[in-house]
Amino acid sequence: MEFDEALALVREGGVRPGGIGILSEKTLHATLKLWLDDDPAHHEVPLPQGSVADIFDGERVTEIQTANFSGFRKKLEKLLDAYPVTVVHPLVRVKWVSWIDPETGEIEKPRRSGRRGSFTDAGKQLIYVLPLLGHRNLTIKLVMLDVEEQRLLDGWGNGGKRGSHRAERLPLALGETVTLKDFTDYAALLPSDLPMPFTAAEFGKAARLQGRNLQGTLKILLSVGVLRREKDGQKYQYYRV
Numbered sequence: 001m002e003f004d005e006a007l008a009l010v011r012e013g014g015v016r017p018g019g020i021g022i023l024s025e026k027t028l029h030a031t032l033k034l035w036l037d038d039d040p041a042h043h044e045v046p047l048p049q050g051s052v053a054d055i056f057d058g059e060r061v062t063e064i065q066t067a068n069f070s071g072f073r074k075k076l077e078k079l080l081d082a083y084p085v086t087v088v089h090p091l092v093r094v095k096w097v098s099w100i101d102p103e104t105g106e107i108e109k110p111r112r113s114g115r116r117g118s119f120t121d122a123g124k125q126l127i128y129v130l131p132l133l134g135h136r137n138l139t140i141k142l143v144m145l146d147v148e149e150q151r152l153l154d155g156w157g158n159g160g161k162r163g164s165h166r167a168e169r170l171p172l173a174l175g176e177t178v179t180l181k182d183f184t185d186y187a188a189l190l191p192s193d194l195p196m197p198f199t200a201a202e203f204g205k206a207a208r209l210q211g212r213n214l215q216g217t218l219k220i221l222l223s224v225g226v227l228r229r230e231k232d233g234q235k236y237q238y239y240r241v
Helices: 003-011 026-036 073-080 119-132 183-187 200-207 211-223
Strands: 043-046 052-056 061-064 085-100 138-152 165-180 227-232 235-240
Touching (some): 003 165, 026 085, 026 138, 026 165, 073 119, 200 211, 200 235
Parallel strands (some): 061 085, 085 138
Antiparallel strands (some): 043 052, 052 061, 138 165, 227 235
16 A cells, blocks of 8 residues: 555544544554555454564564664564564654644644654664664664654643653655665665764764764664774774675
């Protein structure tokens, strides 16, 4: 099914996404699931391993991880022992933010965020399954999306925006996708204008990464063998393998 068709079905109620504030990722999750496999018989399938697959077509398991990977590793380990598994992780390419008054339900007009996302934003989540990357049964599919993020004005400062809670992420449009399976796929994540060798700071500048995203991405590329590093004084120098 085309992404736009799946999105329209979810928004029109063909797939019930649930209400705002009940399941914060439901609309996004439901749209991706329908886009990836439009056969309802393949959705939410109980498996002998004691878990429920987002999608199971009789041979391959597809898991949609829209948020944190921190509690996902144990489930993934069990699945990889029995099936080929594709983990689909959506990333925000362009984001619009709209604010909701929790008392009236009134929603402000969305405003576009200035930052544009990239595939290397996945680093801070993939680090949680680092030992499993490169497993013969594992494929990672990164999906760039334009989204509208709806947030509740329930915080303590700046008109309720500081410390606020996200109510929903509504997908608007499908962007590029990248499949990570082998060495070549991960190597393609390296910015083309990197000097050789390079420091972590130089990589962060070229890839527009910092903090957890930067450190996570470097650890992943080291783990799968795309990079190697050597100590040079107080800093590490990284080399493309």
